[in-house]
Amino acid sequence: MHTMWKGNISFGLVSIPIKLHTATEDKDIKLRTLHKECHAPIKYEKKCTSCGKEVAPEDIVKAYEYAKGKYVVLDEEELEKIRKEQEDKAVEIIDFVQMEEIDPIYFEKCYYMSSGEGGNKAYALLREALVETRKVGIAKIIIRAKEQLAVIRVYKNTLCLETIHFPDEVRKIEDVPNVPAENEIAKKELDTAILLIDQLTTAFDPSKYTDEYRTALLDLIETKKQGKEIVISSDSKPVESNVMDLMAALQASIDNTKPERQVEKKKRTRKKVIREA
Known part of the structure; x- marks a missing residue:
């Protein structure tokens, strides 16, 4: 796993040499822009306005x-000096x-932290202390010439550094329109909505969620690579733009989820009985 930052994390007088590794990866499919006539990549030139x-x-x-x-022009040497002063800390x-x-709106990007040379004991100490106290550390770090506020927490058996936004980077909710x-919600509507949520509630399993758009796009690319005929499916249902009766929509949603949820509950009950037996 590629090391994208290395340095020391300290709390009190304890210093831990660590390395940062990006915990997530962008799997978006990158599409190039070509000249329609000759299918050559488009070149973008930098010109003075x-x-x-x-x-x-x-x-x-x-x-x-x-x-x-x-404008205030900044020399590269001046920027590099500031970066070096901060990164060396x-x-x-x-x-x-x-x-x-910490509200989830603050979270930005996650990095795995591995132990640097001679840091295993201090790394393990901080990890165990965070688990025992059920707390996370708040720190500041310079990553790619930008100071970041960060949360240091434990994920499974690994310390993670999660960059978070500074308060002034989070827009005010008062500015959100409409x-x-x-609350003008009838109790019957609320009770029905809660019932629907209960029926759709399950244990979180990230493996069941997939990027359907990316899969479809990869299939399309592979089909075109092989020179096969492209067949566009028309099975998708059009989205209704009219606002339907809220209570009717809730009830219809509950009716649609009943058979599937009942099967899932029976499976879970059956598994529980087998384990207990």
Whole structure:
């Protein structure tokens, strides 16, 4: 597994050499843009918006636009110095908190943490302490020239570093338009909705969820590679745009889920009886 960052994590006077490895991977299918006539890749040139000249990489500088059309130019040496100063610091766990106190909206990207040279004992100590206290650590870390707030937690038998957004990066819910302010829900509707949720409730099994769009796109690509005829299915049901009666929709949903859920419950009951026997 590729190491994308290495350094030290510390809490108190305990320092743990660690390595970060990306825990997830992007499996989106990347599509290229081609010239329709000759099927050659499209080349995008970097041109100056003022003089119209094509700009070479060595002639490009970075800048911050502090007002419309006004920039502060930053030298690469200056940026590199700041990056180096921050990256050389040990990552210190600032606080320990309950995981339940952090709303999922803050979470961004997860990394696995492995032990660096000579860090096995300290790594195991922090892992066990987090498990025993049922808490997570809050730390700051520089990743790819950006300071990140992060949660350090235990996933199965491995320490994870989960980057989270700073509070000012989360937009205010007050700015969300068209959010109903009052509850005008009848008790019968609420009870029926709760019943539907109960019927659809099951143990979380991530293996049952698949990316159907990606699978269909890969099938299409493979079919076209082999020069086969493309058959477009018309089985999909059109989405109804009209708002139907809420109570009727809830009841119809419950009726549709009954047979399948009853079979699942019977299977679970049968397995439980077999285990107990």
